[in-house]
Amino acid sequence: MSDTGILLKTGTNEMELLTVLVDDQPFGMNVAKVQSIQQYDPKLVTKLPASQPGIEGMFLYRDKTIPLLDLSDILGIKLTSNYEREIIIVTEFNNSVNSFKVQGVKRIYRVSWNELEPLDSFVQCNSYLTGSVHVDDSQVLVLDLEHILSNFFPDLALEDVADDVMMKKQAVARDQLEILFAEDSPTIRKGVAKALQQSGFENITDFVNGEDAHNYITKRFAGDSDKNVDNVVLISDIEMPQMDGLSLCRKIKEDPKLKDIYVVMFSSLINPQMVEKCKKVKAENYVTKPETNRLISILDEQCGVTV
Secondary structure: OOOOOOOOOOOOOEEEEEEEEEOOEEEEEEHHHEEEEEEOOHHHEEOOOOOOOOEEEEEEEOOEEEEEEEHHHHHOOOOOOOOOOOEEEEEEEOOEEEEEEEOEEEEEEEEEHHHOEEOOHHHHHOOOEEEEEEEOOEEEEEEOHHHHHHHHOHHHOOOOOOHHHHHHHHOOOHHHOEEEEEOOOHHHHHHHHHHHHHOOOOOEEEEOOHHHHHHHHHHHHHOOOOOOOOOEEEEEOOOOOOOOHHHHHHHHHHOOOOOOOEEEEEEOOOOHHHHHHHHHOOOOEEEEOOOHHHHHHHHHHHOOOOO
16 A cells, blocks of 8 residues: 555545544544644634533634544543644535544555455444554554544434425325445434435335445346336445445446446535546435435435425
């Protein structure tokens, strides 16, 4: 593996991983979520009275204040030294800008998603980590920043389904769609599936990564020319171990027997640059987490209803 400053091509099943230090332990962040790296200046931080552990305060960034979270506090890592030059990582995802304090920054690695080793399912459900990857003779734990933020700001996880959207299930034949859902986060996977089922989408099959989804879709549809995929919708996250969502979409659209499957990218990374990547792999639509109601509206359109 090597570091790189070159932008990743679309659908290569790779990511760029920024390694940061919490005390002296390396952790990884997806570069796609990082907006900037700042020197920590306590004069730019406003402490919040009676704030919950892990929230450092509000950080003044580009004439705005954004939440500053202390990763050492969140991860339960006691600092072994007095660090005079700490670092703030400013992130942007889920349509939200936030920041995280760390003790240092190492380097950026280009890694393949199939090199990311998922954590045991029980550990994953109870931690702020999404997996680990081997770089430079050491194991780097990859942070689940979405999970971290959702514990402090629950509204950033998933929207509640609006009453008017729920009521449409009486008029829309939502059970006609076959929904395939690829998402590695157990919390998001269960939450979205529950919201869709409550809204009347009954035929849902979920997968923990893009590779499992691709294997299922290929086995189910590609070998049988009589299988109609007109009522099949794939909802896919982008960040997933083994095979990411962009690679999954590219493979489906390149297969003549699968290309008519309607693909919706459902990710915290949706921004103008990522929209262009979604278009390059020929995804029909894209939705930013946590916009569950917009996702359901798109599915309703596939049921033949304009909303």
